[in-house]
Amino acid sequence: MSNQNDQPAASFSPISRTQVSEEVARQIQRFIANNRLQVGARLPTERELAAQLGVGRGGVREGIKMLAGIGILEVRQGAGIFVRESQRLVLLDPSLVEGSERLELLKKATAARRILDCAAVEVATLAATEEQLAEIRVYLQQAETEPFRTKLAHSIDLTFEMMIGRATDNPYLAAVQGEAHRYFRMVWEHQGFLPRPAGERSEQHMAILEAMERRDPHAARARMEEHFDLQALAKAGPDRRQ
Incomplete structure (x- = not known):
């Protein structure tokens, strides 16, 4: 479990079971933008994200994979999930x-x-x-x-x-x-x-x-x-x- 002190307060809301991975990806992007996270910032763990979003870890994992695939996130084995490209709320x-x-x-x-x-x-x-x-x-x-x-x-x-x-x-x-x-x-x-x-x-x-x-x-x-x-x-x- 990562240290909560070095993470911004989460602002996620539960989402429906349909198109879970796409909605997970959208909410993570908004989370990055709302908190003005810069390149290198660490996100909550898969388990924490799943709990806050109210979905299974599989959906969270797929959403993270989508964002990693387009260069927004970077998953470092054993270290966590990190911002690779900051997001603009606009x-x-x-x-x-x-x-x-x-x-x-x-x-x-x-x-x-x-x-x-x-x-x-x-x-x-x-x-x-x-x-x-x-x-x-x-x-x-x-x-x-x-x-x-x-x-x-x-x-x-x-x-x-x-x-x-x-x-x-x-x-x-x-x-x-x-x-x-x-x-x-x-x-x-x-x-x-x-x-x-x-x-x-x-x-x-x-x-x-x-x-x-x-x-x-x-x-x-x-x-x-x-x-x-x-x-x-x-x-x-x-x-x-x-």
Whole structure:
């Protein structure tokens, strides 16, 4: 049992049995951010974490393994669990910052999406099956009609890009893309405006898909780059709601 005196006060809450490891990982990240733990800080033991989170040690172990796999934690055999990369609470809860800073976060989250989605569409253009391309076309045709267009809002973009990610036939790329989308969604929900008019977005989606259907990866990437033109985002304001 580690010495409680050299550990910050825990602030965990019990979690449900579904998706235990993912929720364990999220709560550990928030714990690191809330306590401003720096690189090298030691976390509670697996047993202590399991007790505080109200889950089994297996779920805790898997959550720790997830965070170790992406470089946030380091497990030293016989020594304990240590922070390898400090966490910023603003990335976990964008509501804690002012609107102007959230706008900057939205721009950065969009830039991360741009890097991954432009790479994904280039790969998917050659890797996608005809069935996957047909599925994307059906989705766009349905999503860009009312009432779906208003109801889905930015989810049209994210679902379209997610379908492209799946079509790469590369689960690692799709997983990293999913994380970028998750951060974008969190900031988006606290900022609340569209970066481009719905009609323009629809045209861009179709242009991307048509390039994919022609099996032209360079054109598909170019159309996706246009889709992520950050100048449009910079001009957007809180009054531009769908």
